[in-house]
Amino acid sequence: MESSFLFGVILAGLASLIIAANALVAIAVLLLIHKNDGAGLCFTLNLAVADALLGVAISGLVTDQLSTPAQPTQKTLCSLRMAFVTSSAAASVLTVMLIAFDRYLAIKQPLRYLQIMNGLVAGACIAGLWLLSYFIGFLPLGVPIFQQTTYHSPCTFFAVFHPLFVLILSCIGFFPALLLFVFFYCDMLKVASMHSQQIRKMEHAGATARTYRPPRTPSDFKAVRTVAVLIGTFTLSWTPFLITSIVQVACQECRLYTVLEQYLWLLGVSNSLLNPLIYAYWQKEVRQQLYQMALGVKKRLTSFLFLLSARDGAPEGPRESSYHIATISHAQLDG
Numbered sequence: 089m090e091s092s093f094l095f096g097v098i099l100a101g102l103a104s105l106i107i108a109a110n111a112l113v114a115i116a117v118l119l120l121i122h123k124n125d126g127a128g129l130c131f132t133l134n135l136a137v138a139d140a141l142l143g144v145a146i147s148g149l150v151t152d153q154l155s156t157p158a159q160p161t162q163k164t165l166c167s168l169r170m171a172f173v174t175s176s177a178a179a180s181v182l183t184v185m186l187i188a189f190d191r192y193l194a195i196k197q198p199l200r201y202l203q204i205m206n207g208l209v210a211g212a213c214i215a216g217l218w219l220l221s222y223f224i225g226f227l228p229l230g231v232p233i234f235q236q237t238t239y240h241s242p243c244t245f246f247a248v249f250h251p252l253f254v255l256i257l258s259c260i261g262f263f264p265a266l267l268l269f270v271f272f273y274c275d276m277l278k279v280a281s282m283h284s285q286q287i288r289k290m291e292h293a294g295a296t297a298r299t300y301r302p303p304r305t306p307s308d309f310k311a312v313r314t315v316a317v318l319i320g321t322f323t324l325s326w327t328p329f330l331i332t333s334i335v336q337v338a339c340q341e342c343r344l345y346t347v348l349e350q351y352l353w354l355l356g357v358s359n360s361l362l363n364p365l366i367y368a369y370w371q372k373e374v375r376q377q378l379y380q381m382a383l384g385v386k387k388r389l390t391s392f393l394f395l396l397s398a399r400d401g402a403p404e405g406p407r408e409s410s411y412h413i414a415t416i417s418h419a420q421l422d423g
Contacts, residue, residue: 095350096153099146102354106143106361110136113364116377127210128190132367132374134214135183138221139360142176145169146357152243166243167229173245175225180360182217184322185265188315192272195279195312224261228253244349254333262330269319276312314370321366325359328352 114136121129148169152161161169194201228234234253236246329352336344367374 093154096150098354099153100150102358102361103143103147103150106357107140107147109361109364109368110140110143112378112381113367113374114140116374116381119381120373120377127205127207128187128194130210130214131183131187131190132371134217135180135187135363136367138176138179138183139363142173142180142357142360145173145176149173149243152241161241161243163239163248166239166241167235167248169243170245170248171225171229173225174249175222177357177360178224179218179221180363181262181265181322181326182221184318184363185268186213186217188269188272188319191312191315192276195276224257244345245353246345246349251333251336254330255337258330258334262326266323269323273312273316273319276315280312314366317366317370318363321362322359325362326356329356 114133117129117133117136121133152166190205193205197204228249231253234250234256236248236250239247241247329348332344332348332352336342336348368378369375
């Protein structure tokens with residue numbers, strides 16, 4: 089009971105951090121999209137939305153961990169909650185794949201990228217991604233072999249879903265996607281290196297940007313770096329959970345559910361907290377937008393506190409106090 093309560097507290101804290109971090113990144117990316125359009129920004133926004141929804145989904149599980157055994161959650165409600173958690177996690181993973189493919193396409197086909205990845209194609213990719221995510225998340229509800237035959241509260245992933253479901257997802261989705269990630273990364277690194285060598289050769293030959301301009305710039309390495317960090321954190325977060333789930337399927341006598349549900353599953357979910365931190369630190373435009381947002385909030389708060397202190401501390405009468413506040417406001421507007 090004590091361990092369940094502690095797990096609920098940790099889950100509540102993690103859910104709050106995930107929602108707050110992804111909401112900030114989503115607002116920053118929305119402001120960036122308003123300034124300059126781009127499919128890559130739309131995919132980044134979709135990743136923040138998917139991770140924020142995962143935070144909302146796991147926050148619904150907190151009550152199950154903190155409630156008493158006398159009030160257990162029904163199996164149907166628990167299945168629905170875990171289906172929403174799985175759908176949001178699948179949307180996050182698929183969006184990381186989409187971002188990796190988008191950066192790969194931008195580096196591999198720089199001249200045709202804007203023609204291929206237009207607004208219609210980006211919207212279709214995002215819509216298809218969410219349909220596939222909800223299909224994956226709610227698949228166990230329609231397939232009996234993916235469900236546990238018995239149910240015991242509290243509501244957890246393996247309380248309602250059989251490890252065979254994770255085995256199928258790993259073999260069909262996770263490990264092929266990981267191999268695809270590695271291919272994208274290696275090919276992007278090779279193309280970026282070739283472009284960098286072209287630039288160095290032209291500079292060594294004395295060519296200028298007016299006579300020749302490479303199709304891409306060394307900024308390719310920034311895109312490769314961001315994709316590499318996303319893939320690395322994704323792999324480190326989810327691989328232990330998936331591999332241990334496969335071991336649980338192969339060894340029915342092994343009771344690994346506690347390790348899976350209270351440690352490794354929590355590690356995988358924490359990937360949704362790492363994603364916004366990666367963009368806030370590694371993506372320059374997102375980092376600058378967050379900095380501008382922080383400056384704006386600080387400026388408004390400082391102005392509000394200054395006006396409040398001027399009003400409360402002024403010894404003048406009501407008319408003179410109002411005149412003093414108006415003078416400060418006009419001075420700030422003129423500045």
